Amino acid sequence: xxxxxxxxxxxxxxxxxxxxxxxxxxxxxxxxxxxxxxxxxxxxxxxxxxxxxxxxxxxxxxxxxxxxxxxxxxxxxxxxxxxxxxxxxxxxxxxxxxxxxxxxxxxxxxxxxxxxxxxxxxxxxxxxxxxxxxxxxxxxxxxxxxxxxxxxxxxxxxxxxxxxxxxxxxxxxxxxxxxxxxxxxxxxxxxxxxxxxxxxxxxxxxxxxxxxxxxxxxxxxxxxxxxxxxxxxxxxxxxxxxxxxxxxxxxxxxxxxxxxxxxxxxxxxxxxxxxxxxxxxxxxxxxxxxxxxxxxxxxxxxxxxxxxxxxxxxxxxxxxxxxxxxxxxxxxxxxxxxxxxxxxxxxxxxxxxxxxxxxxxxxxxxxxxxxxxxxxxxxxxxxxxxxxxxxxxxxxxxxxxxxxxxxxxxxxxxxxxxxxxxxxxxxxxxxxxxxxxxxxxxxxxxxxxxxxxxxxxxxxxxxxxxxxxxxxx
Amino acid sequence: xxxxxxxxxxxxxxxxxxxxxxxxxxxxxxxxxxxxxxxxxxxxxxxxxxxxxxxxxxxxxxxxxxxxxxxxxxxxxxxxxxxxxxxxxxxxxxxxxxxxxx
Numbered sequence: 001x002x003x004x005x006x007x008x009x010x011x012x013x014x015x016x017x018x019x020x021x022x023x024x025x026x027x028x029x030x031x032x033x034x035x036x037x038x039x040x041x042x043x044x045x046x047x048x049x050x051x052x053x054x055x056x057x058x059x060x061x062x063x064x065x066x067x068x069x070x071x072x073x074x075x076x077x078x079x080x081x082x083x084x085x086x087x088x089x090x091x092x093x094x095x096x097x098x099x100x101x102x103x104x105x106x107x108x109x110x111x112x113x114x115x116x117x118x119x120x121x122x123x124x125x126x127x128x129x130x131x132x133x134x135x136x137x138x139x140x141x142x143x144x145x146x147x148x149x150x151x152x153x154x155x156x157x158x159x160x161x162x163x164x165x166x167x168x169x170x171x172x173x174x175x176x177x178x179x180x181x182x183x184x185x186x187x188x189x190x191x192x193x194x195x196x197x198x199x200x201x202x203x204x205x206x207x208x209x210x211x212x213x214x215x216x217x218x219x220x221x222x223x224x225x226x227x228x229x230x231x232x233x234x235x236x237x238x239x240x241x242x243x244x245x246x247x248x249x250x251x252x253x254x255x256x257x258x259x260x261x262x263x264x265x266x267x268x269x270x271x272x273x274x275x276x277x278x279x280x281x282x283x284x285x286x287x288x289x290x291x292x293x294x295x296x297x298x299x300x301x302x303x304x305x306x307x308x309x310x311x312x313x314x315x316x317x318x319x320x321x322x323x324x325x326x327x328x329x330x331x332x333x334x335x336x337x338x339x340x341x342x343x344x345x346x347x348x349x350x351x352x353x354x355x356x357x358x359x360x361x362x363x364x365x366x367x368x369x370x371x372x373x374x375x376x377x378x379x380x381x382x383x384x385x386x387x388x389x390x391x392x393x394x395x396x397x398x399x400x401x402x403x404x405x406x407x408x409x410x411x412x413x414x415x416x417x418x419x420x421x422x423x424x425x426x427x428x429x430x431x432x433x434x435x436x437x438x439x440x441x442x443x444x445x446x447x448x449x450x451x452x453x454x455x456x457x458x459x460x461x462x463x464x465x466x467x468x469x470x471x472x473x
Numbered sequence: 474x475x476x477x478x479x480x481x482x483x484x485x486x487x488x489x490x491x492x493x494x495x496x497x498x499x500x501x502x503x504x505x506x507x508x509x510x511x512x513x514x515x516x517x518x519x520x521x522x523x524x525x526x527x528x529x530x531x532x533x534x535x536x537x538x539x540x541x542x543x544x545x546x547x548x549x550x551x552x553x554x555x556x557x558x559x560x561x562x563x564x565x566x567x568x569x570x571x572x573x574x575x
Contacts (some may be wrong), residue, residue, distance in 0.1 A: 017544075017545045018545050018546070018547050019545050019546060019547045019548075023550070024543065024546060024547055024548035024549045024550070025547070025548075026547045032553070032566065033553075033555055033565075033566045033567050034553050034557060034567065034568070035553050036550060036568055037550050037551055037553075037556050038550030039551070041550075042551070042556060050541060050542070050543045051541065051542050051543065052542070052543055052545050053542030053543065053544065053545070054544075054545035055545075056542065075533040075534075080494075082494065082495055084494045084568075084570040084573060089495075097533075125492075130573060131565075131567060132564075132573070133543070133564065133572075134573070135572060136562075136564060136569045136570065136571065136572055137569075137570050137571070137572050137573045138564055138565060138567030138569055138570070139567055139568040139569075139570060140566075140567050140568075141556075178573070259574050266494060266561065268494075271533050271534070273534065274535055276536070276539050276540070276541050277534060277536050277539045277540075277542075278535045278538055278539065278540060279539045303561075416488055
């Protein structure tokens with residue numbers, strides 16, 4: 001039998017606050033174990049949590065970018081469970097009144113556009129990190145209490161490919177919103193994958209299983225494929241799918257049940273008595289909405305409209321917000337968006353790819369590239385020289401004019417200097433001058449070449465030619 | 474917040490089940506004692522049902538205060554030695570717990 005696949009994702013996004021959700025401990029990545037802890041995040045009796053206002057704002061900003069309805073009234077709840085990654089034996093989360101409801105993410109898979117609906121976005125605290133030793137386990141609470149926004153999708157995804165496209169699109173929007181660094185290596189984005197199968201063409205969803213804690217997009221893709229295989233085999237053998245929690249084993253490429261989560265589904269949520277409700281006035285929400293950047297799609301459309309760029313170029317430029325910002329600043333500096341787009345899309349992206357760098361790591365500033373473009377457009381330097389100067393700026397930084405001057409690469413357009421060179425050449429090549437006057441047109445190109453030689457290639461060839469023609473009438 | 478796994482009527486507390494969730498090992502006598510005690514506490518709270526609350530909004534909190542936020546500023550917490558000093562056992566700068574499974 002054939003089956004239809006249904007996938008829903010719960011994405012946990014670490015917000016880019018400097019301090020934790022309910023205490024002032026640092027959220028910096030990579031610190032020594034248990035060096036960013038305090039009585040609040042260690043769950044000492046009597047220690048009281050206080051909300052980080054910035055985390056609330058970031059979550060609402062993300063919600064606005066994703067088209068969610070922002071709750072005028074929301075509150076926090078305790079999610080009770082017993083596992084040594086939380087010292088309080090509960091995690092502070094939001095149960096029935098999350099900050100954001102609804103919303104959606106547009107994806108495109110194989111040229112097929114689709115809108116994936118969101119259920120909700122709520123705010124919660126991250127848990128500690130467990131390390132497993134031979135006979136015991138260790139706990140590092142540095143991460144406990146770090147603000148996490150959980151974005152829950154409706155079961156609208158129908159393949160691992162769509163799940164991956166959804167994650168890519170979501171990450172792009174979150175980066176545009178500026179609410180998270182979205183650094184996958186540092187675990188800024190983690191994901192639970194809900195997956196179920198049902199006989200093709202039928203309506204009721206099958207029993208779902210949940211793959212926990214995936215931290216790469218490729219991982220989600222492979223885990224979803226593995227889970228679809230597992231469920232297909234079970235159903236084909238006439239067995240039932242159990243609602244259970246799994247983890248993905250990348251070495252064996254299979255999903256396996258997690259024993260620890262057997263009773264984990266009864267969290268006995270109740271309102272967190274240590275925190276007060278969050279009430280957002282329409283003016284507050286509007287003020288945050290006014291600070292929102294464009295969505296990637298809107299920016300692409302604007303690049304086409306405002307700068308006259310081809311659709312493809314606009315798409316390449318907006319894919320990474322930092323690249324798009326760099327392009328816009330370069331275009332402003334150069335006063336020439338088309339030339340700026342050409343330079344960023346060709347020289348810049350080529351060099352970045354070749355050296356496996358992010359645009360932020362390149363030494364060339366948008367101001368320097370803008371100046372370089374102006375020099376090339378005004379023919380102060382020729383195009384070969386411009387590319388050479390770009391290479392130097394990319395690797396070492398600096399000022400284009402300075403580099404050109406130091407290396408004596410400037411194109412000479414000073415008519416006094418050129419006239420002297422032209423006169424010198426004419427005096428030394430009287431025969432060629434006579435040939436040209438007698439109607440032998442190619443002699444002119446020979447004379448231009450001689451002027452270029454005298455000026456060591458720096459003369460503005462168009463000016464030289466015009467000057468020769470004038471003198472040889 | 475209705476939950477299918479509470480066992481029994483919605484207003485009863487299944488002590489044996491909750492103890493299992495909380496990883497508590499209780500004897501049969503303890504379960505009976507706590508069940509009796511908790512039932513009587515729940516019965517006591519049932520007096521609230523006599524009050525007409527149709528026109529009252531559910532409250533998340535008993536005080537009429539909202540929006541208490543901190544600025545996003547980092548302040549030093551506890552020194553690690555101090556933090557670990559309260560743990561019965563620690564190993565490699567980490568809180569040590571019985572071996573756990575994923």
